[in-house]
Amino acid sequence: MHQNPYQSLVSLLSNILEAYTTALFVVDPKNRQLNLVASQTLSKYLNENASLPLEQSGILAQVQKMGQTIHLDKLQDAAPSLSTTVPFYRDGESHIKGLFAIPVGDGAGVLYVDTKYSWGFNDKQQKWIREIAGVLNELLQRNECMRQQQNHTRVLDLWQRLDEANFNEDAPEEYCRLVVSECAQFLGTEYGFLALKEPRKQHYHVLAATANAPRNITCQQMSVKQGLIGRILQNRKPLLIAKMNSQTSDHFLFTSSEGLPHHGTFWGFPTQMSLGHTMSMAFLSRRFIEWSTDDQKAVSHILQSFRLILEQYYFKEECNHLRTYDLATGLHNALAFEARVENILTVSMQNSSPLTLSLVQFEPWQLLPVKATPKQVRKWLADPAFLFSVSPPAPLLF
Numbered sequence: 180m181h182q183n184p185y186q187s188l189v190s191l192l193s194n195i196l197e198a199y200t201t202a203l204f205v206v207d208p209k210n211r212q213l214n215l216v217a218s219q220t221l222s223k224y225l226n227e228n229a230s231l232p233l234e235q236s237g238i239l240a241q242v243q244k245m246g247q248t249i250h251l252d253k254l255q256d257a258a259p260s261l262s263t264t265v266p267f268y269r270d271g272e273s274h275i276k277g278l279f280a281i282p283v284g285d286g287a288g289v290l291y292v293d294t295k296y297s298w299g300f301n302d303k304q305q306k307w308i309r310e311i312a313g314v315l316n317e318l319l320q321r322n323e324c325m326r327q328q329q330n331h332t333r334v335l336d337l338w339q340r341l342d343e344a345n346f347n348e349d350a351p352e353e354y355c356r357l358v359v360s361e362c363a364q365f366l367g368t369e370y371g372f373l374a375l376k377e378p379r380k381q382h383y384h385v386l387a388a389t390a391n392a393p394r395n396i397t398c399q400q401m402s403v404k405q406g407l408i409g410r411i412l413q414n415r416k417p418l419l420i421a422k423m424n425s426q427t428s429d430h431f432l433f434t435s436s437e438g439l440p441h442h443g444t445f446w447g448f449p450t451q452m453s454l455g456h457t458m459s460m461a462f463l464s465r466r467f468i469e470w471s472t473d474d475q476k477a478v479s480h481i482l483q484s485f486r487l488i489l490e491q492y493y494f495k496e497e498c499n500h501l502r503t504y505d506l507a508t509g510l511h512n513a514l515a516f517e518a519r520v521e522n523i524l525t526v527s528m529q530n531s532s533p534l535t536l537s538l539v540q541f542e543p544w545q546l547l548p549v550k551a552t553p554k555q556v557r558k559w560l561a562d563p564a565f566l567f568s569v570s571p572p573a574p575l576l577f
Contacts, residue, residue, distance in 0.1 A: 184318050185217035192292065192311045193219040196304055199275065199295045200225060202267075203315060204239060205288040209469075213239055213289065215267075224269045237266045239289045242280045248309075252277040252299025265293070279308055284316040327473075334477040337365050341481065351492055355387035358485050362478050363389050363462055366446075366470060370439065370463040372396075372432070376403060376412040378455030383412050386458075393438045406433045408447055411459045417448035422467055432463065444468045448479060450486050454493060458486060 185203050193201035200220035204213040213236050215229040233240055242249055254261070254275050261268055261275060268275075277299030279292045290312045294300065300308065344357050355373055363371030370392055376383035382400040403409040407430070411418050423430045425441040432439055440463070447461030460482050503515040511519060527534040 183217055184322060185315060188311055188315060188318075189217040190219045192307065195307060196292060196294065196300065197296055198292050200291070200293050202291045203283065203288060204231070204236075204291065205283075205319065206233065206243060206286060213243070216288075222268065222272060224272060225267050229267050231266055235266065237264050238278070238280055239266075239291060242282050242289050243286055246282050246286065248279070248281040250277075250279050250299060250305065254278065265291075279305065281308060281312045283312050284319055287316065287319050290315060330471065330473055333365065334473065337361060337477065338481070341484075345488060351489070352387070354488075358481065359387045359460070360389055362460065362481060366462055366464075366474060366478060367468055368444075368462040368464040372408065372459075372461045374401075374408050374412060374459045374461070376457045376459075378457075383409065383457075396433055396437065401433050406431055406437075407445060408432050408459060408461050411447045411449050411461065412457050415449050415451065415457060418445070420445040421469070432461065439463060440465050446470070446475075448482065450482050452486055452490055454490065458482070458489070 189201050189203050192198070198219075200218070200222055202218040202220065202225065203216050205216050206212075207214050207230075211233045213231045213233055215225075215227065218225060218227060231239065233243070236243075238249055238251075241247075251264075254277055261272055265275075265278065274295045275293050276297060277294050279300050281290050282288070283290050290308065292300070292308055341358060341361060344354060359371040359373050363369070369389070371389045372385055372392065373387045374383050374385050381404065382402050384400050385397045388397055401409060403413040407418060407420070420430070421444055423442050423445055428435075430441050430445075431437060432445070443463065443465045444467055445461070445463050447459055449457055449459040451457055460478070503511060505512050524534060526532075
């Protein structure tokens with residue numbers, strides 16, 4: 180069980196001063212709240228999980244905002260307004276004779292102490308409160324450093340796992356699925372997607388998704404004119420919807436009948452590839468979730484790194500194509516033709532299978548009409564019965 184690092188100091192101070200209530204509040208800047216993190220009190224009104232709106236927390240807000248210590252004594256006459264001054268009390272609280280509130284750190288929190296035994300706190304007691312506030316500030320800073328270190332360790336572990344997988348030289352499809360799954364797990368979302376749009380096209384397809392995504396999503400082309408992911412690819416801008424609304428007509432990822440939850444939190448962001456493609460990662464959580472800036476940067480950098488890896492794969496494939504085929508005809512060049520013939524001949528001799536070589540010469544070869552695209556030619560070449568060459572004179576092997 181995680182031990183509260185502040186409770187022992189708060190309890191010690193409360194016991195030394197014989198305080199009625201001693202409480203440490205820490206600021207939550209995003210939600211504009213003061214959260215109680217440690218306390219010792221005899222009051223029945225102070226909840227151990229108390230959370231106060233920063234602008235409506237009375238004297239605590241004043242101390243936090245101005246950064247000044249406030250010491251009030253002889254409070255018995257002000258008892259009827261105590262609930263306004265100290266909002267975690269109620270009108271039924273009485274006999275508070277003095278209180279002391281001091282900022283902890285540079286606006287990070289407030290240490291509050293009050294008493295029913297004396298009219299405020301003497302100089303020695305005030306010194307104890309100030310020293311304890313200083314130690315609490317050091318603990319707050321240390322815990323924040325530890326939190327950042329733990330988060331950075333999570334980021335480093337994620338990058339290391341993906342880097343090792345890249346060096347394993349897995350198939351691109353497998354690596355795509357791994358990237359999406361690892362990022363979704365890191366962000367704590369149920370769904371993750373990686374989509375790719377080709378240049379000058381009005382549709383896109385999903386390269387990879389988490390295992391729980393509907394299968395039909397990866398088997399069809401999607402229009403960029405509908406869905407949140409289509410909007411990201413078309414506008415080339417990130418999109419964050421903290422709380423999706425299933426009643427909103429355009430709060431769906433691909434199509435309105437996609438079979439995905441249309442509530443929770445959605446986050447998607449694009450990247451532009453050097454070949455003109457647009458790629459996007461998107462994540463969907465069933466519940467409301469808020470990511471730190473470090474988490475968002477970590478996943479955004481992963482997409483950029485993955486873009487470079489994918490471009491390297493595409494350029495390598497294109498380079499191999501240029502080294503193998505003639506640009507004018509899409510047929511094998513002389514070196515590739517020779518290697519292909521040698522390979523088929525070797526396999527035929529090893530298997531003792533017959534080999535028939537037929538040569539057809541075209542002169543002049545430049546007049547050879549070619550209507551097939553390079554992609555179709557590569558598909559034909561997957562059949563070992565076909566070998567092409569365009570080195571003059573151009574033989575055609577069947």
